[in-house]
Amino acid sequence: MTGPALFLLLAGLGAIAWVSARARALRLQTVARETGRRDAVHSLPGYHGWYVALWTLAPAVLFLAVWANIAPGLVTQAVLADPAAQSLPMDDFSRSAILGEARSIATGAQAGAFNPLAQGLVEPYRAAISKYGVAGAVLAIVLAFAGGAYAFTRVRPDFRARTRVERLVMATLLIASLLAIVTTVGIVASLLWESFRFFSMVNPLDFLFGTKWSPQSAAMGYGNEDAFGAVPLFWGTIFIGAIIAMVVAIPLGLMSAIYLTQYAKPVVRKWMKPTLEMLAGVPTVVYGYFAALTIAPALRDFAVMIGIHGASSESALAAGLVMGVMIIPFVSSMADDSIAAVPQSMRDGSLAMGATTSETIRKVLIPAALPGVVGGVLLAVSRAIGETMIVVMAAGLAANLTLNPFASVTTVTTQIVQLLTGDQEFDSAKTLAAFALGLVLFVVTLLLNIVALRVVKKYREAYE
Amino acid sequence: MTEPTNPLAIANPKMSARDVKVFYGAKQAIKGVSIDVDMDNVTAFIGPSGCGKSTFLRTLNRMNDTVASARVEGTITLDGEDIYSPSMDVVQLRARVGMVFQKPNPFPKSIYENIAYGPRIHGLAHAKADLDVVVEKSLRRAGLWDEVKDRLHDSGTALSGGQQQRLCIGRAIAVEPEVILMDEPCSALDPIATAKIEELIHELRGRYAIVIVTHNMQQAARVSQRTAFFHLGDLVEYGVTGDIFTNPTQERTKDYITGRYG
Ligand SMILES: Nc1ncnc2c1ncn2[C@@H]1O[C@H](COP(=O)(O)OP(=O)(O)O)[C@@H](O)[C@H]1O
Ligand SMILES: [Mg+2]
Secondary structure (H helix, E strand, O other), rough: OHHHHHHHHHHHHHHHHHHHHHHHHHHHHHHHHHHOOHHHHHOOOHHHHHHHHHHHHHHHHHHHHHHHHHHHHHHHHHHHOOEEEEEEEHHHHHHHHHHHHHHHHOOOOOOOOOOOHEEEEEHHHHHHHHHHHHHHHEEEEEEEEHHHHHHHHHOOOOOOOOHHHHHHHHHHHHHHHHHHHHHHHHHHHHHHHHHHHHHHHHHHHHHHHHHOOOOOHHHHOOOOOEEOOOOHHHHEEEEEEHHHHHHHHHHHHHHHHHHHHHHOOOHHHHHHHHHHHHHHHOOOHHHHHHHHHHHHHHHHHHHHHHHHHOOOOOHHHHHHHHHHHHHHHHHHHHHHHHHOOHHHHHHHHHHHHHOOHHHHHHHHHHHHHHHHHHHHHHHHHHHHOOOOOOHHHOOOOOOOOOOOOOOOOHHHHHHHHHHOOOOOOOOOOHHHHHHHHHHHHHHHHHHHHHHHHHHHHHHHOOOO | OOOOOOOOOOOOOOOOEEEEEEEEEEEEEEEEEEEEEOOEEEEEOOOOOOOHHHHHHHHHHHHHOOOOOOEEEEEEEEEEEOOOOOOOOOOHHHHEEEEEEEOOOOOOEEEOOOOOOHHHHHOOOHHHHHHHHOOOOOOOOHOHHHHHHHOOEEEEOOOHHHOOOOOOOOHHHOOOEEEEEOOOOOOOOOOOHHHHHHHHHHHHEEOOOEEEEEOOOOHHHHHHHHHEEOOEEHHHEEEEHHHHHHHOOOOOHHHHHOOOOO
C-alpha cells in the first residue's frame, strides 16, 4: 500500500471516529440529561469526537514514525538472507555500495545497474520492501481500529473527554516549545564543541587579539600561527555594523520617529509608518546587490575624483550605508514606541510651561525616551553585526585593519561564508575557524540582546 | 431652565471670558461662558464630573490648542489683551498663565532641573548662580525647600505624590506667572498632602491669580473666595464662595450643593 493511500485511509478513519463518537456522545447525553442529574453530563460531544479521533490516529501515526525508522534495517536483513546475497563481496564498503544500488533500482530511483551483482538483488529488495510496507500498513490500521475501539467504548455521558483532550493539547504545545529550545541548545552545543576543537589547534589569544587573518595560508600548510588573528574581522564588523550603519540609522530613525509621533497628522502617520516598516521587509539580498552594483561603484568613483587613495570597488562605506538604511525601520519603530510610551502628561506639563513643541521634544520627550531608544539601538546593532548578505556582496574579502571607509574590509559573517563554501575538510583549522567566529558572534549578539531588553524593560517599568 | 446669573462685576479683572464656547469636533463641551477672574481672590470651579471644568480651565492658557479636535469661540482676555488673537504668542501666554495638573507630572529629571526647566526655556536666568537663586526661591514658595534642599539632584519622580505636586507648583512659580491654573491638584493625594497644598494655596493668594478646579466642595469652601458652578457646559452660578454654599440662587446649584447629584 502506498504512503498517500495509507494516509488518506487513516484520515478517513479519524474522521469516521470523530463523527461517530460525537453522535454517540450526543445521543447518550440527551438520554442522560432527561433522566439524570446535572453532573450526569460532562464534556461537549465534540470533545468526545476529538478524544476518539485522537485515539484512532495517534497510535497509528506514532507506530508509522517508528516503523519508518526500523523498516529499512529489516528490509536489508531480509535481502541479505536471500540466496542471491551469498555472492556479495565481504568488505563492507563495496557491499553497501551494491546494496545501495539495488535499493535505488528497486524503488525506481535509478534505471539500470552498473554492477551485475546489484541486478540480482533487485527482486529480493522489491519483495522485501513490499512485504514490510504491507506489514507496516496493516499494523497501523489494526492499531487505528484498536485505539478507536478502546476509546469508543469509553464514551459515556459523564466521561471527562474535555479534560483529556485539553491535556493532550497542552502536551503538544509543550513539546513544540521544547523542540525549539532543544534545537537551540543543540546548535549552541555544536558551536561550542567545534570551537573547542579549533582552540585546541589555535591559541584563543592569537585568535582574539591577532591582527593577521589569512586562513588560506594555514590551509596551504604554512602552519596555524599568525593565520587566524580575527581582529581585522572584528574591526570590519564594528566599522560597518556598529559605526557606519548607525551613523545613518540613528539620526534618520530617530527623526522619522519624532516626526511620526509628534508632528504627523493621524492620516499621514497611518500610511507612512507601515511604508517605513516595509523597508524591513525587503530581502537583504536585494539590499546587497543595490550596495554592490549601485552604491559601491559610485562611492569608488567619488573617492577617486576627490583623490582618496586606496579606494576600492568594495568598500566599508557602501556596505555600511546600505545596512544603515536597512536598519532605519528598526530604530525608528523602537524609538517610536519609546516616545509614545512617555505619558501625555509629561508633554502637557512642558507645553504648559510655555515650551515649544521642539523644546518639549528635545528636553523632555527624548531624555525620557532615551533608555528605550538606546535599547532599540543596541538591538539594531546586534542585528547589523549579524547581517550577512549585504557585507558578502559589498564589503569584500580583504582583511584590512583600516580607518578608510572607502577601503575594502571584511566582516565576521563574510568570513564564515567564505570559510564554509567550496571544498573543505571538517578537521582543518580553516573550517573550524568558522565555528569559532560563529561563537564570538553569538556571544556578542546574545549579550547585546540581554542588555537591550533589560534597558527597555526597566524603562517600561518606570512608566507603569 | 433658569438663566445663568451674571458674572460678578469686577472692576479690573486679571482674566475675562466672554461667551466662550468650546467644541470637540461636533460636540459642544462649553456653551457660552462669561466670567471674570481677579488677582486678589482664589477662584474655584466646581461641578459634576464631565461638566466642562477642565475644558474651560484649559482655554485660559490655550492648552486646548494641543487637542486637535478642539475649537474655541468667544473672547478671553488677559489684562485686557485677547489671548486668542494672532498677535498673542502662546509661549509667552503660558509663561504668564501657568498650570498644575490633576496627576503630579514632574519631568524625569532632578528636582533642581525640574524647577530650572521653565527659567531656562524662557531665558529668565543664565548663570548658574542666578538659576540657584530662582530654584531656591521657587522651592521655598512651593513649601518644599526644607524637605528637598539636601537632595536637589535626586530625581523628581522619586518624591512622594504630595511632594511631586508641590514640585509641579514650584515649577510653575519659577517662571513668575501672573495666573496659576490648577486642575484638581489634590485628587491624587492623601488628606495630609492635600492639606499642605491647600495651605500653600492660601500663601500664594494675592501674589498670583489662582483658579482651581475641584470636585470636592469642602475644598472649594476652604481655599476659595469665589466659586463658579458649572453644569453640562453652562456656568450656572458664580459668586462669593460663602454665598454659593449657604445661599445659592439657582435651583441646580442648590441641588448640587445638597448632594442631589454629582
Ligand atoms: N480631548 C477630548 N476630546 C473629546 N471630548 C472631550 C475631550 N476632553 C473632554 N471631552 C469632553 O468634554 C466634556 C467636558 O470634559 P471635561 O472638561 O474633562 O470635564 P470635567 O473636567 O468637568 O470633568 C466631557 O463630556 C468630555 O467627554
Ligand atoms: Mg477634569
